[in-house]
Amino acid sequence: xxxxxxxxxxxxxxxxxxxxxxxxxxxxxxxxxxxxxxxxxxxxxxxxxxxxxxxxxxxxxxxxxxxxxxxxxxxxxxxxxxxxxxxxxxxxxxxxxxxxxxxxxxxxxxxxxxxxxxxxxxxxxxxxxxxxxxxxxxxxxxxxxxxxxxxxxxxxxxxxxxxxxxxxxxxxxxxxxxxxxxxxxxxxxxxxxxx
Numbered sequence: 001x002x003x004x005x006x007x008x009x010x011x012x013x014x015x016x017x018x019x020x021x022x023x024x025x026x027x028x029x030x031x032x033x034x035x036x037x038x039x040x041x042x043x044x045x046x047x048x049x050x051x052x053x054x055x056x057x058x059x060x061x062x063x064x065x066x067x068x069x070x071x072x073x074x075x076x077x078x079x080x081x082x083x084x085x086x087x088x089x090x091x092x093x094x095x096x097x098x099x100x101x102x103x104x105x106x107x108x109x110x111x112x113x114x115x116x117x118x119x120x121x122x123x124x125x126x127x128x129x130x131x132x133x134x135x136x137x138x139x140x141x142x143x144x145x146x147x148x149x150x151x152x153x154x155x156x157x158x159x160x161x162x163x164x165x166x167x168x169x170x171x172x173x174x175x176x177x178x179x180x181x182x183x184x185x186x187x188x189x190x191x192x193x194x195x
Contacts, residue, residue: 084109087112
């Protein structure tokens with residue numbers, strides 16, 4: 001559990017600088033330069049991510065169960081993760097209506113992903129990991145919206161074709177991940193019989 005906690009602090013901490021210390025972050029970018037700063041943050045994030053993966057795997061080997069989710073909830077979780085994949089893709093596909101409307105679809109994707117996984121998983125490690133990501137996503141979205149208001153950000157309206165592409169590609173990636181990728185990366189098959 002210690003590795004998981006250190007990883008979460010490192011990974012979420014580096015991703016929280018714009019939330020809790022935006023001025024300091026701006027000073028550091030100016031002082032170090034944009035590329036060295038991004039490099040430093042990338043290395044710290046990667047180390048944090050590796051520690052999260054190792055810590056979560058170790059915690060799953062000896063789980064501390066807090067609650068057992070009902071089986072029917074898996075259907076809701078599947079639907080929510082589909083939406084999360086679409087929102088994640090919306091962050092990268094230009095001119096889609098999802099990004100035009102919400103502004104920060106990746107953070108919303110993390111919110112949905114973390115919330116849905118909290119519904120489906122009731123171990124202490126799950127609560128720590130998914131709960132930490134959910135709290136971060138809520139705070140990050142709030143901070144981003146405040147920056148948008150402060151800077152009077154206006155996004156152009158989205159277009160139909162990029163929006164359809166976003167939905168289709170997000171859905172296809174979700175299907176692959178649900179059927180193959182999740183088991184390959186995490187070791188759990190979301191659609192396994194009896195799961």
